[in-house]
Amino acid sequence: MTSLWLDRAQPLTDDPLPTTEDLDVVVVGAGLTGLTTSLLLARAGLRVACVEAREVGAVTTGRTTGKVSLLQGTHLSRIRRHRGDEIAAAYVDSNREGMEWLLRFCDDHGVPVQRRTAVTYAADDSELSSVESEHRAAVALGLPVGWRDSLDVPFPHVGATTLADQAQLDAMDVLGALAQQLREHGGTIHQGHRVRSVSKGGSPVVRLDAGQELEAEHVVLATGTPVLDRGLHFARLEPQRSYVIALEGAEPMDGMYLSAGSDSRSVRDAPGGVLVVGGSGHVVGRTRSHLAHLDALRSWADSWYPTTTETHHWSAQDYSSPDGVPIVGPITRGSRIHVASGYEKWGMTNAVASARTISADILGEVPPWAEVLHGRGAAVSNAAELARINAGVGAAVAAGAARTVRERLPGTSGPAQARACGVVGVCTHLGGLLKWNDAEETWDCPLHGSRFTSDGEVLEGPATRPLRKR
Missing domain, CATH: 3.50.50.60 (FAD/NAD(P)-binding domain)
Incomplete structure (x- = not known):
């Protein structure tokens, strides 16, 4: 991948x-x-x-998908809801400085950049209120966003907030x-x-x-x-895995699109007639089939861009904070x-x-x-969201224990897969029971996001030591 x-x-x-x-x-x-x-x-x-x-x-x-934008899905309204206008405004200022520095660096050193309009859109009526809330938050924070009832795209939508003169690049x-x-x-x-x-x-x-x-x-x-x-x-962090496919045979786009739903769709173009579609994310190690998430993106792309052909597919890991x-x-x-x-x-x-x-x-x-x-008089992170994150870790511990018992029965494949790989399927960070990732053939920890190759070498996350060999 x-x-x-x-x-x-x-x-x-x-x-x-x-x-x-x-x-x-x-x-x-x-x-x-x-x-x-x-x-x-x-x-x-x-x-x-x-x-x-x-x-x-x-x-x-x-x-990454390589989007450089101050309009970030529904992120601004989330920060504003949890932390208020002062923190949200400081967040926008920090990202503005980050964006300006990065694009200036690219200009100074010949790194190609494509200017695009950033778009947060509602795929259906259930997402519309979230997009409207993001639009109001962006306006309150001084961003020159516009509202669109209709977009020049083939996929379904019922409204969008847009911010011109953002950028995309190859990281x-x-x-x-x-x-x-x-x-x-x-x-x-x-x-x-x-x-x-x-x-x-x-x-x-x-x-x-x-x-x-x-x-x-x-x-x-x-x-x-x-x-x-x-x-x-x-x-205090929740590890998230998301998926991306690249397809050739697409027309150029003038926007970078992101839907507001939990099962989001991210869409942008890349030079050479390439379409990049991302989304279908989940907490690391907490899904039945990783391949099913990739297939969901492929099905979506087949529906709305049927003349394109997949050239690459991959996934990425990011971490979210409570607020x-x-x-x-x-x-x-x-x-x-x-x-x-x-x-x-x-x-x-x-x-x-x-x-x-x-x-x-x-x-x-x-x-x-x-x-x-960052720590100089800022409020404590959102307690309810922090409790939700750690409740999910607790549930993953319980699910792992139940899976261990179930997979000892004849005809199941968890321990057999570990034996075939010659490793002990227990995370070397804090002992979480690992989940086999069928899309990337890796061991993923559902507790804090450590990941290992099939033979036990560390890929990412808080773990620093490889899996024990059998």
Whole structure:
């Protein structure tokens, strides 16, 4: 399941690990957050090393739909409902700065960008009130949105809010340019090195899977969800898996479309007559069949774009916070370890805003919107939503226990699949019983979103150690 963007990307070379050098910052994760943070700090004259467990862009950034927008489905009305106008306005300001920085960077370094109108639409009457609420929230927050009763698209809709002059891009093009600029400013990139642990107290020491150690004044965990349990961030995040297909033979579009329902549809074009359709998401590890979600997208595309042909299909993982506001800042009070997570599928703007926040925490001159958003007088996250997230974890624990009993019976395949793979199907993070992902042939944890290859190697999530072998 290779994404359209990863399939096109050129591999990047590695630098020697700076195990004997004095580092100012080690950044863990070479997606958009990690590379942007690394570049901002390197530009300021700091000695920065960016360490990536797999390859640059291998996890979320290389699997995004690549929308760069301030209109984000029904996200603004959600934040406004949970946190009020001040937090929602600061969120818009942070994303505006992230968007402006990213598009300016693309313009300066020759990264192709297509300008499009962002559209949040109601697929039917049941979604209309949500879209109307989003429209009102956007207006209240100063965004120049417009209302449309009809769109020039073939799929069903009954109304939409629109925001002109937003953008779309190939995120791997951005990462390539960021990597080049990072090296030009003295930073280094190291792929294929998974972080196992980071020491407590004083200058953090990062320990890698092959035994090497990197010591720095600060560590940034730009890993989707923090790979350390300090701060218990995994308990405040809900891991979401969503699916994408790319199809050739489409006409160019003038908009980027996202429906407001829980089973959403995301639609955009890409250069070369390509259509990109996403959606059909679920909490990681909590579904009967992952293939069924892909098939739902294919069925939808067959209905409304019957002359197109599928070329790629893939899935991506994102994390949502209880109130819709990303979690960014020191992992615990006063710590030199910094984290960023909870973008809820809007990483193209939030990743850059988070990089700006973390680099400012290290260098000084924190922007006003970051003061409001991230731990400086901000309200406690929504308690009811936090309870819902952890109730889902509890239900997954109970379901896993029931499944273990059921699958011991003759004719069932769970333990048999684990035996065939030669691994123990128990997550190495907190012992969750893993679910087999039939679309990607991976082991997925329904508790906090750790994922493993069929033979047990870590792919993503808070886990840092492979599955035990049988």
